[in-house]
Amino acid sequence: MPAYTCSCCGRILDGLPTDRGYTLPDDVWALPEPERTEMAKWDSDLCEFGERYFIRALLALPFLEREGYFGWGLWVEVDWLVFERYLALYDEDATAERPYPALVANQPEGYDQVVGARASIQFGTATQRPTIVMPLDSGHQLAIDAAGISSKRYHQILAQIGAV
Numbered sequence: 001m002p003a004y005t006c007s008c009c010g011r012i013l014d015g016l017p018t019d020r021g022y023t024l025p026d027d028v029w030a031l032p033e034p035e036r037t038e039m040a041k042w043d044s045d046l047c048e049f050g051e052r053y054f055i056r057a058l059l060a061l062p063f064l065e066r067e068g069y070f071g072w073g074l075w076v077e078v079d080w081l082v083f084e085r086y087l088a089l090y091d092e093d094a095t096a097e098r099p100y101p102a103l104v105a106n107q108p109e110g111y112d113q114v115v116g117a118r119a120s121i122q123f124g125t126a127t128q129r130p131t132i133v134m135p136l137d138s139g140h141q142l143a144i145d146a147a148g149i150s151s152k153r154y155h156q157i158l159a160q161i162g163a164v
Contacts, residue, residue: 017158021072024042026105026106026115028040028047045090051080053080054105055075055078056074057073057075058074059119059132059146060146061145061149061157062147072108076103076105078100082100092126099133103115103117103119109160110159112141114142118138119132134146
């Protein structure tokens with residue numbers, strides 16, 4: 001059985017990866033370490049970079065031929081009011097909240113330019129990351145993949161991220 005090293009915890013796990021996450025939004029990650037530490041505040045869920053606000057969320061690509069999904073752990077940029085609302089509901093079940101506008105803040109490997117693309121963020125329960133929804137009419141391959149991926153497409157994604 002194949003195995004891979006988890007990029008978050010460093011453990012060797014059986015099987016093929018079913019997710020890929022980003023530590024920070026691309027604009028923040030691109031800063032040299034001393035500047036990043038000085039100019040941004042972040043944890044594993046939230047990032048504040050000057051007057052810019054980011055929330056880490058999940059874009060699920062459901063498998064068409066089996067149970068489950070491949071998850072992109074992406075950051076989205078939101079305005080201050082959305083960020084503030086998320087903070088207020090952080091420890092609560094916020095699934096009844098309406099979706100809020102967001103912009104994709106990471107460039108997943110193997111996709112055309114998607115940073116800055118329109119999306120929406122749907123808050124979850126206190127134990128779930130929010131989810132990302134990309135409008136299908138955006139034409140982005142990432143939005144198309146979010147409607148469901150075949151085993152062949154999953155394998156292509158694994159190759160793009162260097163997992164196979």
